[in-house]
Amino acid sequence: MSEVSAHRTDRRTFLQTGALASAATLAGPSPALPAQDRAEAQPNGVIPTRTLGKTGVQVTMLDQGAIRGPSYDRILRFAFASGIRMFDTAKVYGTEPNLRRWFEQDPEIRKQIFLVTKDMPRTPSQLLGMLDQRLEALGTDSIDLFFIHGLGDDHSLDDAINMVTGREFKETAEAIRKSGKARFVGFSSHHKDRATIIQKAAEAGIVDAIMLQYRPWLDKDSPLNRALDTCWEKGIGLISMKQIAGQFFGDKPEGNILDDVVRRVPMLQERKLTPFQGLLHAIWSDERISTVCCSMRNTEQIRENVDAARRFEPIETADLDRLRDASRAHGPSLCGNCDGRCSLAGRTRASLGDLTRFLTYYRHLGDRSEARRQYAMLPASARDWSDADLEAARASCPDHLDFARLLPEVDRLLS
Incomplete structure (x- = not known):
């Protein structure tokens, strides 16, 4: 069996082997949790795992993303107690000290989790020094996966491509792996040109x-879908992020939005899934995706998402289409499949996709300072949407964002 073939897991095999995940996933709740939390988090089943590409490593289908705020220490422990074994952080999040405290209080934790962090180099060679800084911040000798953070945001397209394809990056990645300070190397991206970069x-x-x-309703022939196919063929592990946002999948949906989604997608009621859980099932139905990084901000979100992982069944195409249509009907604020076509159709230099993404950070993800920081870093031309044909931009957008409603909010909240 080839290396690439060996890392693949068809859906039937995945569902059969999910119950055979390692005993580590069944580890009991952390004693640092309050008694009520320990009882609530007691695992009543295994969180299925998937292989992260050609690394051969099994990772839980849920990856706890970073959140800002005093509750994060509790969230880390509750996520672990609930069976999650993959944790994501980064320099810009300011959450590495939380993980360091956790490891200092319980050194065995570090051995049981797959740890990811990120930094933002201008050149590949800077990664070596940055990795040492991240290890110091985390209080550990090694991490599992080190990412270039937000590739493309601070680089031209050519520079971003060269960053992850050139000789300097290859030699740096090999040096990092050989050092034992990080087992694996990669990048994250939500850039409009990420299809080309990937x-x-x-x-x-x-x-x-x-x-x-990522959103699970990619056009079959889209450049991003073809890029993900190439990743699958090459054995590159794929992690979904930024998949839940807006009024439909936000924390505080308005009116009876969720009830309407269930009405539009009968499969949800049949499987006793919330719309949030249905979206996760839709993402996991793409066998190319190894895990979903969710910035779960309270214990209820963790319980709901863990339950979704334990009860995962692939979603049929017709139900996926219904879920897509229900999402679009309720005014999302972020297009998961943005590729910049909105700005082209709107005949504007404004970065419409970035502007609405930063609004999502502010309104739905709680990252207000980061949203304002990234907004301020855009050139003036990328912030000025006054000349845009917003209706044309909306018609071309894969998720049909209502730019006429969203962009004034961007100016009001971020400028």
Whole structure:
């Protein structure tokens, strides 16, 4: 069996083997949790795992993303107690000290989790020094996966491609792996040109894993879908992020939105799934995706998502289409499949996709300072949407964002 073939898991095999995950996933709740939390988090089943590309490593289908705020220490422990064994952080999140405290209080935890962190180099060689800084911040000798954070945001397209395909990156990645300080190397991206970046990176074959902004209703012939196919063929692990946002999948949906989604998608009621859980099942139905990084901000979200993982069944195409249509009907604020076509159709230099993404950070993800920081870093031309044909932009957008409603909010909240 080839290396690429060996990492693949068809859906039937995956569902059969999910119950055979390692005993570590069944580890009991952390004693640092309050008694009520320990009882609530007691695992009543295994969180299924998937292989992260050619790394051969099994990761839980849920990856606890970072959140800002005083509750994060409790969230980390509750997620672990609930069976999650993959944890994501980054320098810019400011959450590495929380993980460090956790490891200091319970050193065995570090041995049981798959740890991911990120930094933002201008050149590949900077990764070596940055990795040492991240290890110091985390209080550990090694991590499992080190990402270039937000590839494309601070680089031209050519520079971003060269960053992950050139000789300097190859030599740096090899040096990192040999050092034992990080087992694997990759990048994250939500850039409008991520399809091209991911395609080129997959062809180069240097990275081990990629985290990308993703929605499960990609057009079959879209450049991003073709890029993900190439990643699958090359054995590059894929992690979904930025998949839940807006009024439909936000924390506080308005009116009876969720009831209407269930009405539009009868499969949800049949399987006793919430719309949030249905979206996760839709993402996991793409066998190319190894895990979903969710910034779960309270214990209820963790319980709901863990329950979804334990009860996962692939979603049929017709139900996936219904879920897509229900999402679009309720005014999302972020297009998971943004590729910049909105700005082209609107005949504007404004970065409409970035503007609405930053609004989502502010309104739905709680990252207000980061939203304002990234907004301020955009050139003035990328912030000025006054000349845009917003109706044309909406018609071309894969998720039909209502730019006429959202962009004034961007100016009001972020400028």
